[in-house]
Amino acid sequence: MSEAVKKEQPNVSVPTVTFTIDGQSVTVPKGTTVLQAARDIGIHIPTFCWHPQLKSVGACRMCYVEVEKMPKLMVSCMLDAMEGMVVYTNSDQVRQGRKAVIEFILINHPLDCPTCDKGGECDLQNLTFAHGFDDSRYDFKKYRFKEDDMTTTFDDKKIGPEIMLNRNRCILCYKCVRANKNAFGEYDLGAFERGNITQIDAVPGGEVNNPFSGNLVEICPVGALTNSDWRYKIRVWLTQTTPSICNFTSSGTNCTFYKEDHQNKIFRVTSRENESIDNGWIPDITRYGYQIINSPDRLQTPLIRKDGKQVKATWDEAIDYIAKKYTEIKESVGGVCIGGLISPSLDNRSLYSFSKMIRTVCKSNNIDFRGDYRMLPSSPDSPFGVLRSQPFSISAIDDSDVIVSFGSDLIHEHPNEYLRIRKAYNNTNPKIYSIMPYAVKSADVANIEYVYNPGTDESAVNAICLAAIEENVVDSALANDYLKKVLPSTLKDAVALCGLDEKDLRVLARSIADGKNITFLIGEIVTRSKSRDAISAALLNMNKLFGISSKGQISILARYANSKGAEKLGLLPDPIAPIKEILKKNFNGYPESEPRNTDEMMAHIRKEEIKGLFVFGSNPMMLYPDKEFIKESLDKLDFLVACDLFETETTESADVVLPLSGWAEYEGDYINLESICQTAKQAVKPNTDSKPAFEIIRLIAEKLEKSNFDSESLDKELADCLAVNTVIQFPDDFIEMKPQTEEIIDEYTLPIFIIDDAHHSGYLTEKSPSLNNFSAEAYLMMSEELAAKNNMKNGDSIRVESIVSKVILPVKISQSLDSDVLLVPRNFQSSPVTSLFMRKRRVDRVKISKVDA
Amino acid sequence: MILTERSITKIKEKAVRYPRKKSAILPALTVAYRQVGHVDEEIYKEISKIIDVPMVEIAEAATFYTMFPKKPRGKYLLQVCNNISCALRGSDSMIQHLENKLDIKLGETTADNKFSLIAVECLGSCSTAPMVQVNLDYHENLDAQKLDTLIDDLKAKKD
Amino acid sequence: MHYSPVITNADIAAKDENLHLFQYVEDPKQCEIDTFVSRGGYKAWKKVLDSISREDLIETIKKSGLRGRGGAGFPTGLKWSFVPKDSPKARYLCCNADESEPGTCKDRVIMERDPHSIIEGMAIGSYAIGCHLMFIYIRGEFTHCIEKMEKAMEEAYAKGHLGKNIYGSGYDLDMIVHTGGGAYICGEETALLNSIEGERGQSRMRPPFPAIEGLYACPTIVNNVESLAAVPHIINRGAEWYASLGTEKSKGTKLFSLSGHVNRPGNFEVPLGFNLKDMIYSPDYGGGMLGDVPLKGVIPGGASTPMLLPDMIDVALDYESLQEKDSMLGSGAIIVFNENTCIVWVIKKLIHFFRHESCGKCTPCREGTGWLEQMINRIEAGQGQTGDLEKIEEVCGNILGRTICPLGDAAVMPIQSALRLYRDEWQYHIDHKKCMVKSNFEFK
Ligand SMILES: Cc1cc2nc3c(=O)[nH]c(=O)nc-3n(C[C@H](O)[C@H](O)[C@H](O)COP(=O)(O)O)c2cc1C
């Protein structure tokens, strides 16, 4: 339940106070500040240092109010409303007070509004206009940072890849530093010196480059912090805004696009607060990800392979060609010889029409949206499917007393959820635990961080269960059942396998057992694992033993902008029965053929049973483990149609390449990980000769003389799918566990994991110059100890060898990692790290050596 | 490492006594300053490791206080209180006296790096004014003769 | 053994049992625990642990009329009683030994010469609020005080006055000597707490008051050195005895630091209500004006208190009497200046201090003190302009009562008083572009 809803129906048991603001009587819960109460009834009290998501500090003194019987002006942001209080927000005294504050702030302010990018949306500018003097009484030379440097007229200091600081404009509201530390848990920005020469700056010797850094610019009430992205490009009043959502986070971060109509160009993205999802903070991927839309590298026109070379073509030619080739293959090979892969970041309409095309035109169940998970299971009600289908609410984190994150590098995978947990950490101080095969920064909010041996995920889960049984904190009948059906083992044995600390596990078991409102979220370590079903089974057993789902939520989180939509709209090879029912009805029948997932499709391509493949917005060559395997498979195809925003390794192999529109170029709906449907409005017209996927599919279908691929028909049909409750019931019984082990081969001993860089997501964001300013190439991340052991320094070139392949990567030392594991980001085409990984291994292992200069 | 084993041990001993890690920032800075004579980025970094607190917090605290200069100063730091009680007792002209004697201006360091002269706020020696703090030691109730002896003695001191 | 060469009235105190704070301060052995104990030290602490309940203890302090000696004069017992009795959180006691207010140098004398009396007072205060870890926050520059306090603390631990299960009572008490880094603002109680927490020493808004949410967000009491040092004596000799000293409303004795143009600057313990004029002129105290240059004015309670003209100094040194003169007792730092002193120059020194020490958190203090300093410097330099005085007054008005902590008030109150009391001299400065008198204090 969102807080907005909560406020409308105040809990009767919450004590309230009634008092008067400007003659209006208001009743608010005890503990509400006068400022908040005034805002709630639409009375605007000006502020600089107050922020709804931060603890008030009362620094700027702009929010003065006059209170009867109180001799001094009071700062309303820190004044709790009290019974019978009589408050004036606009008395003479209050106005005088504000005027004085503005005057103080302006004495050392450069008043360089004409060249300041904040102009037009600057709190100081606006409040000076509203409350200030029209002339300055300060007749001294203003204090200037960087005055001695005659080459610059402004104090322009680059303090981060995307942040410029102008200390002269800073009004020392300390919002940036407070947000950075408290809301984001980042320590790369600080306030230094004291008194009137206090200055905000990056940490000495460092820069502000955390994954939430763009928010600092947005909350700066003046032009002290600006981002390089937006500087000197356009004045804000010349732009128009469009509400949108992020295409790179699965929560569907709400944001606003700023575009200029005549140029048909997006200039920036800011937050668009949606309390239930994002609290007004957006990660940098959301903020700067839009730049891929403007990229000059966009595919401009369709391409057709002629004599081995891809040449430009018109849409008509391309569609004709696809229809012709398609018919040829169909006629010559027959049977179910076509498959389709699509990205779970595309909108509902596109996803649904893709499913419709593959299933009704190609009559095939060779369809999948998961181009990056190894060895996928195909059955939707597998243990993994069950956990994956469970509902999840972001705002429920606020009220959780126990929060467990299992197998998730939260900051990289789910930045909004991380911030939400952080908020709980700051406000209600729940018990937080992080369980991972390697240490992660997001565990900084955790009471205990559990790091188990890579590949022993089930043992780690079992150990929690056994700890609970030994601690006697779970139902004894269930405990006996568990010991009988699942694992007749002791905590000691489980601990020996997973390497966790027994005492810590007992603490965790107790907390989960005592928890009244639990959030248990599960991340990509499980989803990407070949053994995801075994781990999920262990988690389901745990859920049954503790009854977690009956007192909170437990779910494997969706990872992409529309993963949930893809599941609901039948993009799985074998959707759950109720979805299948609807598809059958909508499609007037349903293909009989075997359902085949990505992995199986590749196998059948190699067996030359699948001859043609449609790839829409996906790049399995870069994302799927075993790059060579995928490449060989794709090379075997007779016909490959690849549709994307950019040229990729996959489009390079294609016979027809079609330019795809980005999510900002058309209106689309997306289902977020909470199963909430949100709309990204069209911000600009397509920049290139590109089209949205559903439009392309309509053209192909119509060419093949199929109808009802128009938007109206699609929308009508897909609405039924969305209405289906896709939550799969938990199994009644415990699931038996089979021990899984994996041998270590020769000297390949170091476990290696794929991650997303904190400033990238998938393979597209590499086209955002701003995001590349944070990080533009792959690296080999390791702990300080491991680096020292191998005599490696930041930046050293390292040869990373797995059984199948080798790549050379520079070292990046991580402060949070502390065990002997390696991490590599999958986001950079220049270093296709997936070639190191194997589909059939659970934990990949490599050896490393320094490349001699 | 700039900090010696001894300093590190001292910092750790102090740190464990506090209920929270961050509280060890000031004690650590004090130990570091006493060993090194100034506290800069490198030392922030070392302290950050020793007490496990983000470096920015160390730097923020260090720059807030006046006792942790970022740059090295002379061997003897002469800190003359120039606040009201001392000023009423002639600290302004005592500063001039020192400037002449050492041939430097306020805020400067002698060429041989032996003396730095700065003016500071009240050092709590108001009833024994004027005064100068030389490194850690207070010298109070000064007159020209006492001050000259003090400086001459320091000058004569071999390292 | 280092001692500050400060003059005290210990010789009088040695003969007058009521002057308990200074009774033994001239004896170097008083620092040593055995001497301290032989003179009745730690007796009160033992008595408290043996036989006094927390409630009775607080009641006793309330009855004694002891008020905070750090500047605000808030009743100590009442402050202690604000600590919630049923809070499950830890509680802390912090002894404020930051002593940085210009003119004030009294706490230093106790730390240097009678450190155990502070520890004993802190211990009793800790017990009163249920604290098991107490801090003394000493300004970093006070190297010798720090050494003395640390040594005293070690002795106290060694002899079982601190540590686990003290005197077999089951009560545990630990102590930390925390040292500052050079910031006046850290004497302000909330900034002091931030400083102990490792934050920048900026003040916090109240409420929440430290007694409810202080150090590490736990109930915390901050008391001045002198306030705490008086506590054992109250326990030993009774609340009635203490209340019999001083005046009707200002009870007990107080340390005064006398500085500036007097013959005998020093620290003197006197009962509250002592006459200021006597303090300056009596041979046992200030011993009259230096070089017999006539008095021009007095700052009676530390740099942040409003000034008094010569015809106002026949006044009792207590909280109420000074208030009647529109000034304050403050920390008891009496700064005396003679007729050769330019008032603008005095204010220039003071505003420089407050500007330098502003923590930079709230706008009026951070920006206002800087502006005031520039205007006052300009006047002092003979470049004052018509309207400057009015502007200064207005800026002062925009700071007074508008800041998070009292530093803003402290910065403007002396200015306001100087403008009120010496208006002509300011005007002269502006009109004639020079001082009426030249403050050229020779250093010989
Ligand atoms: C700017 C400022 C500086 C202060 N400095 C000191 C100080 O150095 N020592 C002190 O004991 N109190 C100082 N105080 C007063 C403290 O805030 C606090 O009131 C006092 O320590 C409480 O102790 P008491 O009740 O025993 O007086 C200062 C207050 C302000 C506003």
Ligand code: SF4
């Ligand atoms: S940089 Fe902006 S947000 Fe940060 S303190 Fe200055 S004005 Fe506030």
Ligand code: FES
């Ligand atoms: S908003 Fe209240 S003081 Fe800044």
